[in-house]
Amino acid sequence: MKKIQLTLIQIDNYGPWTITPEPRREAELQILQAELFTELERQFGSRKGLIFPTRFDNMLAVTNGISLDEHRIIQQAINERFPVTVSMGVGAAQTPYEAQIRATLALQRAGGSRSAERRGVLMGACVGGSDEDWVQVAHMDVNHSALITDSEPVYDTHLLLQRIHLALMSALLKRNALVFYTGGDNFMAPSNGLSEEGLRTAIEDVEQALGVRLKAGVGGGRTAEEAAHLASEALHEIRSGETKESIAFEFEFQNPLSLKG
Ligand SMILES: Nc1nc2c(ncn2[C@@H]2O[C@H](COP(=O)(O)OP(=O)(O)OP(=O)(O)O)[C@@H](O)[C@H]2O)c(=O)[nH]1
Ligand SMILES: [Mg+2]
Structure with a gap:
């Protein structure tokens, strides 16, 4: 059975840390979060994974092909270098929504996000074997967003993009898929x-709800x-006019699941 593997990375006891011994400067917290995301993307990315910033104190990564031992190595590198530690939960399932449930439950069972006892735990299970590994990713973007960027106030464009994000999240959640904003109109x-x-x-x-084309x-x-x-x-094929469709598929080998189903 083909499965996607997701890893939840959560900063340990972060809420209490941000106010100890007194509330830390917001700029300091933003730098920590950005650097943590950067280092995790570097670590997972060098092993063919991909992490999304999500909410920065909780991040989700697609980690097919990355073993629990490799997760441990990444975790140790982070926990030695940063003033906070991270815990990780790993889950694999046929759909991304189900995989993130498993990753979350693995972590939640090890202790709460504000627990002083839970430090640097790694829980959960990877896909059963490499023949089970399968990742499908849709890269979506807005048509001609530069026209809006160049004519509307920046905040109005930002709001539109966030509305598109939320609408895509809601529409695809019904189909057990997850959507992450990756910057720009992507x-x-x-x-x-x-x-x-x-x-x-x-x-x-x-498209109908928000009056844009994707x-x-x-x-x-x-x-x-x-x-x-x-x-x-x-996506590049669509942009360059190689296909007239607004959706194009490219698979490493034929998806075992029916595309048309
Ligand atoms: N994260 C990410 N950002 C991108 C990517 N391609 C473009 N962007 C950013 O998205 C913004 C919009 O770029 P485009 O989508 O090329 O512009 P557009 O006017 O919408 O053009 P079309 O989509 O071709 O109609 C730019 O600010 C880019 O920096 C990508 O592959 N990944
Ligand atoms: Mg675009």
Whole structure:
């Protein structure tokens, strides 16, 4: 059975830390969060994973092909270098929504986010074997967003992009896929099992609700790196006019799940 593997990375006891011995400067916290995300992206990315900032104190990574031992190495590198420690929960399932539930439960069972006792734990289970690894990612973006960027106030454009983000999250959650904002007018959706028809319907709902047009390149492969790379290539095909469709798929090998189902 093909599965996506997700890792929840959570800063240990962060709430209390931010106010000990007194509330820390917001700029200091923003730097810590940005540097932690950067280092985690470097560590997971060098192992063909991909991490999304999510809410910075909790981050989600697609980690197919990265073993628990490698997670431990990443965790130790972080925990030696940063003034905070992180704990991790790993979960694998046929859909991204189910995988993040498993990753979350693994971590929650080890203790709460404000627990002083839980420090640097690693819990959960990876996919059963490399033949189970499968990642599908949709890379979506807004058509002609530069026209809006260059004519509207920055905050209005930002609000529109966040509305698109929320609408995509809601539409794809019904189909057990997750959506992350990756900057600019870009969104990435880990979306194992999502058919072309399901994606098209979700995108059309968002387009109608918000009056924008979107395009989506969908990639599939054994790792997040491969899937995201193929997704971006598929998106590029649409942009360059190689295909007239607004959705294009590119898989490393044929998806075992039906695309049209
Ligand atoms: N994270 C990320 N950001 C990107 C990517 N490509 C472009 N961007 C950013 O997204 C913003 C919008 O770029 P485009 O989508 O090329 O501009 P556009 O006017 O919408 O053009 P079309 O999408 O071709 O209609 C730019 O500010 C880029 O910096 C990407 O692959 N990943
Ligand atoms: Mg665009």
